[in-house]
Amino acid sequence: MEVLGLRNLVFEAPCPQDNRIVLSSGKTYTVPEGNSTYGGAQEECRRQGGIVAIPRNEEEQQNLAFLKNCVSRDAQFWLGIRKTAGDWRDDRGTALGSFTSWASGEPNDGLNCAHIVYGNKVGERRDKWADANCLLVFRYVCEIQDACRNGYKIHNNICYKAFNMEMTFLDASSTCRTEGGTLAMPKDAGTDDFLVSLKKDVAERGRFWFGLADRRQEGVWEWVDGTPLEGYSAWGPGEPNNNNDEDCVLYYDGKTWNDEKCSSAKKFICELKLPACHNGYQIHNNICYKAFNMQMTFLDASWTCRTEGGTLAMPKDAGTDDFLISLKKDVAERGRFWFGLADRRQEGVWEWVDGTPLEGYSAWGPGEPNNDKDEDCVLYYDGKTWNDDKCSSAKKFICEVKLPAPMIDNCQVGYKLLARTCIRLYFREVGHKDARKICEREGARLAMPKTEELDQALRNLVQKEGHNVEFWIGLRNKGSFLLRMESRRARWPQMDSSDESVRKVWLRSHWLSHVG
Structure with missing residues (x-):
């Protein structure tokens, strides 16, 4: 994969074979197959854990234009912004910042979505922004923010980091534990190659501990998670040789494995597993959500979410609101679903179930809330708008569960x-x-x-x-x-x-x- 973060030279770089580039900020741009309406593009990018791409600076704009033109100079591509109440916002509900790249005279048609113009367009409109009808069908780029903490890089949903400091095997293990993980475990060729590339970025021929040892029984090699070494290995010639009681394993100067004395001071590589959602839940902005296809009162639904370890869902921004709508549509196209908003404590004072007030974003339907027949709890109506309803009514519902800390x-x-x-x-x-x-x-x-x-x-x-x-x-x-x-x-x-x-x-x- 090419890592592209250039400004003036970006168009001279070779096109990535997998239609994917990683920016210097840690974001990944990737191009799914096929065309879609803007709503369909949103759903696919959410499925991948991201949003429809929207550049926030000139570097990101150039990288986005470069990638889309690698895929097709003859296609229009959606931009990840939509006009809401007169303001352009991204799929997470964040307002468009100071950077824009509108073509001259754009936006000009009063439309609510936007696209990036053909790469083969003659003149100054090429690769610039223009507004568009959201129901048109274009290509699109997904933007996925790196899920790993600063300095770590992701591979197969695990975060890895090579440390440029020297420690004994046990001290390196302890450091990885304080980071929330373990020494890295290259159990397959793909992970092994990835770790070799990481260590080369730190020291071209440095020696790095990883999480393999035979300290418990000589010759019985175990990963630090307690599982045995089976299948894949990459020992160097004549290794392991247990020379001078060598019970711990490192990358030698190149990419082969070598046993070494555990008391030696070497660089090392840590791995952190990303937290995962429960079965049936889907992640959005580090919170897990699930739409339930069973009907309960608001209080019973709240209790069910508590037994799941969470609360009724709280769509406090446009991005989360859209994500929940897509979840409920997967369960029932026009079903009504409770979420965690009510004015049960004081009429007209709407509060989320975590006790915070309703502020900023909302998506009430026409004439709502209307408190018809003491309606104190809020649900998604048949489409995507909010409606107050009697808390004793039986409806489907959506739960949210925060991911646990490592x-x-x-x-x-x-x-x-x-x-x-x-x-x-x-x-x-x-x-x-x-x-x-x-x-x-x-x-x-x-x-x-x-x-x-x-x-x-x-x-x-x-x-x-x-x-x-x-x-x-x-x-x-x-x-x-x-x-x-x-x-x-x-x-x-x-x-x-x-x-x-x-x-x-x-x-x-x-x-x-x-x-x-």
Whole structure:
């Protein structure tokens, strides 16, 4: 695959064979087969986890024009913007920024969609933008934002990163775990080739640990996930040879595998698995959604979503709204579906089920909401507009479930497992009440050292990493407490939690479900 991020030279690059380019920003442009209306293009790009492409700067504009012209200079291609209430917005509902590339006099026809003009067009309109009827049939480019965190690159739905620092095998393993993953495991030729290309970007002939060892039993090679080495391997000539007790595996200077002493300091490669949705759910902007083909009241539907680990869906922007409409259409073309909006607490004050107010985006149908016969809950009507309805009515519904954060030893990334409790020090100064609220919003609570084991673990942690500052904890009595360091020993002096002038940093914990 060619990685194209050039400005003035982009048109001199060879066309990619797979109709796909990766931009310097991490976005991927890819061209699906066939023509479609704008709505059809949206649905296909969502299926791929992206949106219809819309350039945000000149580099992206040149790359988009280059890719579409590689596919066909004779075709029109949709742009990923649509006019809503007079404003041009992308498929996620984000307003068009300062960069545009409209042809002279465009947009000029009062139409609600836009396309990029033929690549073989003579004159200044070539590869520029123009408005168009959304029901026309054009080619299109999907824009997929890199799902991996900064510095990682994706391959087969797993994120990888080559680190240009040298560590022992165990220290490298620990570093990958703090990243939320493991040392990389090249279990097939495609992944192996991908990792070799990653390491070459860091050091042309560097030696890099990956996640294979025979530390538990000599000659029995296991991946760091505990599975045995089977099938594919890429040992160098005469390897593995166990020279001087070599029990861990690295990439040698080229691309072959070599066993090495685990205590040697080498560069390394980590892998992170992307979180996935439950069966039947589909992902959009890192939230999983599912349309249910069963009818329930609003409250029963809400309860069902809670048992799924989420809530009724909340379409707070145009992109999410369109995505949910496509989901419900897959279940029932003109069915009515509850989502998570209601004014049950105060008439006319619409709130999402997470307690936030309805602000900005909405898609009410004509004359809605009208509160006919005490209609306090909101659904998608037969098409795509919103309508208030009686909460006791039985309708289909859509749930949303947020993807879980990556876990390490059953703890979220950034936490440490101490005395069967996930703990993290936070170095932000707030009062005790604010600290407690912040913990609760994350499904956690201020740390409570109710056992000697946890008490000692907290003291040791603060002595080691606390940098001589004080931390709120959550002891259950009339006062609140600070963990204070004095003469290299930790103690718990009582403080008045009502004194908000006392600004300290806090310690918070997330207790595992099996802890009493």
